[in-house]
Amino acid sequence: MSDTSVLILSGGLDSTTLLYDLINQRKIVHAISFHYGQRHSKELVCARETCEKLGVNHKIVDLSGLSEILKSSLTTPDIEVPEGHYSDENMAITVVPGRNTIFLSIAAGYAASINADAVYLGNHSGDHAIYSDCRPEYIEAMRKVLQLFDNKIINLYTPYLNIDKTEILTRGLALDVDYSLTWTCYQGRNKACGKCGSCTERFEAFELNNATDPIEYEE
Numbered sequence: 001m002s003d004t005s006v007l008i009l010s011g012g013l014d015s016t017t018l019l020y021d022l023i024n025q026r027k028i029v030h031a032i033s034f035h036y037g038q039r040h041s042k043e044l045v046c047a048r049e050t051c052e053k054l055g056v057n058h059k060i061v062d063l064s065g066l067s068e069i070l071k072s073s074l075t076t077p078d079i080e081v082p083e084g085h086y087s088d089e090n091m092a093i094t095v096v097p098g099r100n101t102i103f104l105s106i107a108a109g110y111a112a113s114i115n116a117d118a119v120y121l122g123n124h125s126g127d128h129a130i131y132s133d134c135r136p137e138y139i140e141a142m143r144k145v146l147q148l149f150d151n152k153i154i155n156l157y158t159p160y161l162n163i164d165k166t167e168i169l170t171r172g173l174a175l176d177v178d179y180s181l182t183w184t185c186y187q188g189r190n191k192a193c194g195k196c197g198s199c200t201e202r203f204e205a206f207e208l209n210n211a212t213d214p215i216e217y218e219e
């Protein structure tokens with residue numbers, strides 16, 4: 001084992017916590033982020049700043065052309081981001097078709113190229129209902145794909161698969177994660193909207209942890 005890993009870092013709360021978690025476990029981590037035309041590309045600035053702060057090697061891959069072919073409220077400017085809780089049906093429009101399959105393929109290719117033997121993804125149980133490419137059966141299938149991906153085995157790890165955002169935050173607060181350098185809101189505005197499904201979930205997680213979110217929300 002080389003003990004070198006590639007982490008898919010979105011710049012959001014979950015993958016940023018996972019980055020701190022892996023560093024805490026003394027793993028050598030290379031972070032990879034994707035610009036896929038997301039309206040909330042501010043998360044990439046956060047990802048970059050977190051990696052600079054922690055001295056982590058970081059690549060941002062430009063896949064911005066994807067927004068021309070993938071229909072989702074996160075990438076298509078004239079489809080509005082819905083407000084409300086994730087359990088609401090209208091959140092389905094925030095699915096970016098094929099996103100994790102695309103990201104995992106590229107991350108695994110990167111891992112093979114730098115002699116890393118693992119890819120980490122920070123998906124969690126709260127993603128399962130709406131995002132099919134975050135569910136256990138999908139992860140299990142992709143785990144097999146990545147093991148057959150190259151002449152060397154790339155392992156896929158999703159340590160937060162069965163915990164939710166609140167538990168991830170509990171972990172991160174103990175690890176002293178700088179959450180001011182994370183971006184969760186699906187809107188691409190200056191401050192977080194506080195109303196989209198992603199903001200709602202983040203808000204609840206801080207509340208349930210009796211913690212204060214260091215980022216600013218719109219009035």
Ligand SMILES: [Zn+2]
Binds near residue numbers: 193194195196199
């Ligand atoms: Zn929001």
